[in-house]
Amino acid sequence: MYQINALNPKDEGHHTRKRFGQNFLHDQQVIAKIVRAVSPRSGDHLIEIGPGLAALTAPLNAESEALTVIELDRDLAAGLPKRVPHPERLTIIEADALKYDFSQQFRENQPVRIVGNLPYNISTPLLFHLLEFGSHIKDMHFMLQKEVVERITAAPNSKEYGRLSVMIQYYCKATFLFEVPRGAFNPPPKVTSAVFRLEPYAEKPIVAQDERALSRLVGHVFTQRRKTLRNSLKGMLGEDAFEQTGIDPMARPETLAMADFVALSDHMVK
CATH class of the missing domain: 1.10.8.100 (rRNA adenine dimethylase, C-terminal domain)
Incomplete structure (x- = not known):
């Protein structure tokens, strides 16, 4: 497993920006666990949203033939090539993922795989934005606050089950993978996080008329x-x-x- 040493954003010359909802992942065990869950394979069309200080980008870049990243923070985007083992495999797009047209990344017979530690403040609208492109996406692995992941993956007859559960599960199979403690980030967020997987249906099990x-x-x-x-x-x-x-x-x-x-x-x- 490729190791990185981005333990503190300030050590990297970067100050976190609250408006971008930045909390940087640094726990190597958590990073390795996420990479194992994604399990990059030869020929994958892998896209990472919000690479930050490359905590996840570096090992994904090491294990994949090509990686596209979408980063809103220009300073972070500029520093990414020096933080990954194979910068020649990296394509950097400076854009707001919430507004980005992911159809630009579609390739015939090669579904997209998306991964990211999503900014919590835009997570729900971003998920629904991505689902607009669901027919071209193989799977998505994301980290969000645990309570939101529990709502996304909830089953009927539970207190977490609600609009988010129904509407996301209409389009995808949703799976809770594992919890991530606050100490895995710098600065630590105020909430516990969790990693989950979404697999858009090629054919929905149930189709609504409207x-x-x-x-x-x-x-x-x-x-x-x-x-x-x-x-x-x-x-x-x-x-x-x-x-x-x-x-x-x-x-x-x-x-x-x-x-x-x-x-x-x-x-x-x-």
Whole structure:
């Protein structure tokens, strides 16, 4: 495993920028564990979002034939070539990943693999932005605050299950991989982190007639999650929707499976 020595951002001549949500990973055991989870293979089209001080970039660069990184901080981007073992394999794109058109990276018969320690302050919109390109993405390995990862990967009938769980799992298989302690970063964040995997479906197990309607319905019921479906969907769906779908109108949203949400949203657009 390739080792790096970026233990302190200030030692590297870089001061963390709060507006970029910068917390730099330095724990070698955690880094190695992430690289093993990603498991770069020959011919992979690998993209890292937010390489920072190259804690993850360096070992990924060492184990892959080519690596593209997207970095918003110009100072960090400029320093990346000297922090990796094979700078000739590295392509650096200075851009905001939240606005970047990932279709520029698509290659025929070579799905993209994405990895990153995402800025927590933009994580949710960034995930949904990436899912717009899901048909060209093989998998994604990310680190976020643990409570968000628990919500993304939650199953029905749990307190973590909500809009994020349903909408991301509509597009992907979501897997919680492992927890990362605060001390693995410099500066340490205020929350515990976790690494997870998203695998976009080549063919979704369940397909909604109108995905925007599904998103509206799911968002609406989880803003009123203590209400029964009958009460929260009053004015949006009539009693016939529950009768025809076989869904209990007295149920609460956290008890519904993906198929139930899709059935109700399909009824909305009839």
